Amino acid sequence: KAGVTQTPRYLIKTRGQQVTLSCSPISGHRSVSWYQQTPGQGLQFLFEYFSETQRNKGNFPGRFSGRQFSNSRSEMNVSTLELGDSALYLCASRAGEEGYTFGSGTRLTVV
Amino acid sequence: AQSVAQPEDQVNVAEGNPLTVKCTYSVSGNPYLFWYVQYPNRGLQFLLKYITGDNLVKGSYGFEAEFNKSQTSFHLKKPSALVSDSALYFCAVRDEEYGNKLVFGAGTILRVKS
Numbered sequence: 001k002a003g004v005t006q007t008p009r010y011l012i013k014t015r016g017q018q019v020t021l022s023c024s025p026i027s028g029h030r031s032v033s034w035y036q037q038t039p040g041q042g043l044q045f046l047f048e049y050f051s052e053t054q055r056n057k058g059n060f061p062g063r064f065s066g067r068q069f070s071n072s073r074s075e076m077n078v079s080t081l082e083l084g085d086s087a088l089y090l091c092a093s094r095a096g097e098e099g100y101t102f103g104s105g106t107r108l109t110v111v
Numbered sequence: 112a113q114s115v116a117q118p119e120d121q122v123n124v125a126e127g128n129p130l131t132v133k134c135t136y137s138v139s140g141n142p143y144l145f146w147y148v149q150y151p152n153r154g155l156q157f158l159l160k161y162i163t164g165d166n167l168v169k170g171s172y173g174f175e176a177e178f179n180k181s182q183t184s185f186h187l188k189k190p191s192a193l194v195s196d197s198a199l200y201f202c203a204v205r206d207e208e209y210g211n212k213l214v215f216g217a218g219t220i221l222r223v224k225s
Contacts, residue, residue: 004154043218100145
């Protein structure tokens with residue numbers, strides 16, 4: 001079956017702009033989580049959605065937001081981009097007690 | 112609070128030799144433990160998990176890990192390393208008291224030399 005699909009793969013944005021990233025989970029998976037990966041901070045949890053509801057949120061400013069649709073697809077949005085937002089953004093989906101399956105990520109570069 | 116430590120930034124091993132990548136954790140509840148591997152410009156690839164049951168967990172590509180509750184460790188092992196195993200390895204823990212959030216270690220670069 002198809003894995004977790006993240007689009008776009010690469011993105012270049014200017015400071016102050018906003019960006020929306022998309023994640024399509026594995027079919028049947030209702031839980032979607034987002035992580036930010038940077039060389040300095042490593043992998044950090046952003047938020048988790050389950051059945052269109054945010055269940056958990058990491059320590060990120062309010063500029064980072066997300067949502068989940070009825071088909072379990074999820075988007076995350078970052079407003080007023082800063083240089084420090086440059087990172088690999090990873091989405092993971094999960095069903096029950098299975099391991100989390102990650103997508104290939106979106107590489108965001110803020111210039 | 113939950114945390115994961117991977118004490119080695121890099122592990123070097125010769126092809127054919129056994130390898131160990133170390134991980135220790137701290138949680139307040141029952142730990143769910145995971146190992147992931149990341150190749151350059153790729154996402155995280157699941158290797159194995161421990162939730163309950165046998166302390167020795169077998170995973171993908173010949174990897175295994177041993178859960179040791181008294182030492183709060185979950186070291187990743189492989190009896191015979193391959194050059195293709197060279198990658199970045201992450202240990203992660205999910206504390207059931209904190210929902211489904213994964214907390215990752217800093218990662219360990221594994222270099223296997225032929």
